[in-house]
Amino acid sequence: MNMAPLPADRAHRLAVLRARIRALEGRGAGFATPPVRLGPGLDPLLGEDGLARRALHELAGPAATLFALAIARAALDRPGLFVWCLDEAGVRARGLPWPPGLAARGLDPSRLLLVRTPDAAALARAVEEALSSPAAAVVLGELARVGFDLSRRLQLAVERGGGIGLLLRPAADPTPSAAATRWWAEPVPGHEGPPRLRLELRRSKGGAEGQVEVRVDERTLALHPAAALADPKAAAAPPTDRCTLARG
């Protein structure tokens, strides 16, 4: 342990002590992983930071997939794979990710790895394996039941791996979990134009809770606050343009 004398300046001293504690906890100095910035739409809930990496986030609700993809798009600014894990029950209930649709919204399908397991137990193990790998920047797992033990194991795995773990739950599950944040995402009905989501932060380690309404930009999956109402250009843009992503 480093027993050099502490610097005199208080703020500096606190930083040095924090670093030593991190080292003692086994998390070393080179562990700074910047959080995932989701855009101004979520500032009221998350503040300046965004969603933490090396952490799990639970997403539930009818629009959970869209929200998860928005997070994934923002998190893929770092190199690594986007690993999508689901089991046969999930394929039957919700369908497979569709690469042409993902490509149109700014997600490169060549970074996508689909893991399709026969049952829920294999799915849990596969998600753990993917979270603990440094090769995965984002891991999306559609787990129906996550007990506290499993969520703790997944949390440890994602701390080793360094990516961000998104657990897509089919229903809101009140059982306690080791996830850093827990969200409910549903589409806002009754309006025209680009899709709108109501995102409710139901639980977070920092204690923040609340809900916010955002507008999803379909081209980039960026989340804009819905209060700044639709500018006429976005509303009028017809959803019929096509673009081609060339791959070598």
Next chain:
Amino acid sequence: MGPGPGGPRLVAVNAEAEALRLGPGLLLTDARAACPALHVFPAEPEADARALESLALWCTRWSPKVAVDGPDGLVLDVTGCAHLWGGEEGLLAAVAEAFAKLGLAPRTALADRRLAARAWARFGPGGILPSLRALDPLPVEALELDGETSASLRRLGLRTIGDLRRLPRAALARRFGLALALRLAVLEGAEEPPFTPLVEPTPFSARLVRAEPIATHAGIEAACARLARDLCRMLEQAGRGARRLVLGLHRVDGVVARLEVGTARPSRDPEHLCRLFRHRLDGLDLGFGVELAILEAVETVECPAEQPELGAAADATAIALLIDRLAARLGADRVLRPEPVASHVPERQARWCPAGVEPRPGSWVASRLRPLRLFERPLPVRALAVVPDGPPLKLEGAIAGRVIAASGPERILPEWWKEPDAAARPRDFFRVRLDDGRELWCAREGLWGEPDPPVWRVLGSFS
């Protein structure tokens, strides 16, 4: 007992039955007449063949080149293997002892030509063939000739191999064909065609023998670690990396379990290879223990010495390791990457192929008209829509709701030049938003005015 001309006939008999002079080929009725207390079981040739094959795998402990010989024999090429058992006598003794532990008493023979060994085992006393002369008293059937040739040989009074060897070879060839002459030449030392072994032998293999069988999974993992280290050292010396490996675990009761793993990139990292096998060892039944473990690299690729990797190369390795581990757990067909397919039918524009294989390059046609998720089987629904080609106003059935906004139609005709689409109907695709906010991709298949009414299906979702 199996079917035969004139009624069921005996196929195989045990020692006691042989003592009573009941042999294969005897009619069942005659056999029952001779011995009323006969136990008869139906013959199962496929099960016998499978059992023989697994016995052949078990014999790889003595030599990697093993093959099945007929319905009831095995042939092993033990060139260069005998010294491991202290010579040819020692090898035959070890073979006899090992088979005795399984409860079998085969007739064994060892010679320097397969034909000679086979003849000596089946028609002679067995053991090491002392000299070529010893084959002389054996009948001509020992030469593996077809029935017609051996019948004509007998008719001419040529009953033993010795008789044949005394005749001029050219005359024999003219009268009975080249096959006979070639076989005699083989007995006398000519090269014979090699046989195809059951399992392709590979130069990269490491084996571990334990006098005390390993009966725990932890023990197998430790054995695997040791074998992986030895094998990787061999691979490193040869400058190669393994792409496919097979771990053969020979259990004490004669069953051989073969576990196969593959890697996305050639590897000679013992840690990584061990981890891949660890996933496969989980549910394995070890029986009474494993006495021999053989790790072989069946597919290797040239792989020059690696430097410590930086940046993009290290990422690629990490990706390959993750793919390997997931594929070892779940199977290579469950870890998939998408590949673009040129087709104008939307559901065919992407294909999932195993992640270990390089995807074909191509460009993705990105369109916001396409959903985020696609159901593998489109869900049929009932829809209320304006005839003839308006968007749906209300959906009922598997997915129900009132439609508040829709965009479309996008008409897509089937690829009539492809077989499965020959009878398919044109489809109009709509992106609809329901009153609860969900956005779905649905299609009407068929047009109004046709004899069959159109069918509506939901194919995917945008949220």
